[in-house]
Amino acid sequence: MVQPVYIANTAKMNKAQQQYFTRQLMHWHATYNERSLPWKEEKDPYKIWLSEIILQQTRAEQGLPYYLRFTAAYPTIQHMATADDEEVFRLWQGLGYYNRCRNMLATARYISTELKGKFPDSYETIQALKGIGPYTAAAIASFAYGLPHGVVDGNVYRVLSRYFGIETAIDTTQGKKEFTALANQLLDKADSAGYNQAIMDLGATVCKPANPDCTNCPLQKKCFARENGLVGDLPVKSKKLTVRTRYFHYILFVHDNKVWIRKRTGNDIWQNLYEPYLAEHETPVQAAELVQLPELRLFRLKASSLKFAGKHSQRLTHRIIESHFYTYVVKRPPAALPQDGLWVPFEQLDKYAFPKTVLSFFGKNVYFY
Ligand code: SF4
CATH class of the missing domain: 3.90.79.10 (Nucleoside Triphosphate Pyrophosphohydrolase)
Known part of the structure; x- marks a missing residue:
């Protein structure tokens, strides 16, 4: 349990501290980030959307062969929209969470027929699509169109809560609001895609849930959790899942x-x-x-x-x-x-x-x- 050492107030958070965070992160991304995945640098909103749907609740290594199979079978949204349901489900087989697959097909057909094949190009219209929440909408908006929306996924929660020492529970409405506001403040507006990729990659490869590699972390000098021995306590969750x-x-x-x-x-x-x-x-x-x-x-x-x-x-x-x-x-x-x-x-x-x-x-x- 985290001791009430510090409760971050993101509104009052020191501007210099935020700028340092973004600068260090972007420098690390340009110099040391070697995480390579085929959907990185992708600008086609259909392929970005596809990768994000596959990666919901799935590790990148597990999702990669599925992404390659789907983009080979359905190179455009029209290809997917006209595909046979059974064939799409067979390709999805093994990924689990089949609602994702159903929503994906429904969305492909909706875009193909109702939007004449044109993928929506604003955060709000992307989020209105079936199966798309705030995280996926921010990812597509920034990766495909360079729009200034900060992504907040498990990696981002972890990096931000540890670095800034935020103990607001991440599975609460307040937590979601607070972390989203902070992610948007920290965003490098000139390169929102690069910034979003950087923070997710840092969380996936350096600031990992267990045994984070703090000695090789670009944020270590000013990281609150590292300074205060709270790395294992952050982020905080309010409730455990009943399984x-x-x-x-x-x-x-x-x-x-x-x-x-x-x-x-x-x-x-x-x-x-x-x-x-x-x-x-x-x-x-x-x-x-x-x-x-x-x-x-x-x-x-x-x-x-x-x-x-x-x-x-x-x-x-x-x-x-x-x-x-x-x-x-x-x-x-x-x-x-x-x-x-x-x-x-x-x-x-x-x-x-x-x-x-x-x-x-x-x-x-x-x-x-
Ligand atoms: S110093 Fe450690 S805990 Fe802090 S952000 Fe880096 S990897 Fe995470």
Whole structure:
């Protein structure tokens, strides 16, 4: 817990201190920043937007191959707007947070038809697009159009809170307001794209969450957290996430070299992706108990034929999805299976988009039948 040593008042913050921060940061960016990513220096708002959507909740190293695949498949927003939904979801497969993909497609189509293919060019009109918050709007506005908007992402919160010693919680309305105002004050107006890139890169490569490289940091001489031994305490968050575990029991029905899958619908995770038959329960259950669950009783499954095929855990922001996989070979397709499912030959499974968890199961098991 941070001791109340200092509460920064950004309004009164010393102008010289702010200028020093910006000067040091821009000098470091021009001289030492070697972080190279294909979307840096990019000016095409479509490609910047695409990279930002891919990088929401995804590390740059993980997002990079997706960015390259998407820009190769859809070099312009028109290409994406006219693409087939299933094909786009397949390319997205493995990135998770599928709402991002859905919003991305909807936005591409909106820009293509309603805006005649012209990407919006002001902060407000960019932020009005689906799936775009203040951070992404500031990033596109500054990187594509050089507009004076400071980005505030996890890296920026960390650098600013440590350097200036700000202990306002970053997950509060007040925190967001205060840090955004400070980011805009510090911005190098003549090179807003360079400044934004610099502060995010410094946070990603030097002022890291754990073990920041303070000795090689351009801001070390005047960094409040470093001077006061508060590096590990900043930034401050008001609440910890409560993470609940959900238990998914997947039954892969196999019949005549085909498997039964179904598209997920409803207001839940993984919308529009496919999965085998799912029985969710508040606790993990074994085969004997599983066949007795109310939704499965009608199937009249034999517990002894239900083969346990492994377990997989996936962490989402607020949830852990613990999946238990079973296979069940049937002579005749069970009549109780929901009507909206499909029987798909094994070799055609790659035509459908699945959540990462289901893919991990397929990769290990399905092709051995
Ligand atoms: S001196 Fe250390 S804590 Fe301060 S900004 Fe640099 S890396 Fe971060």
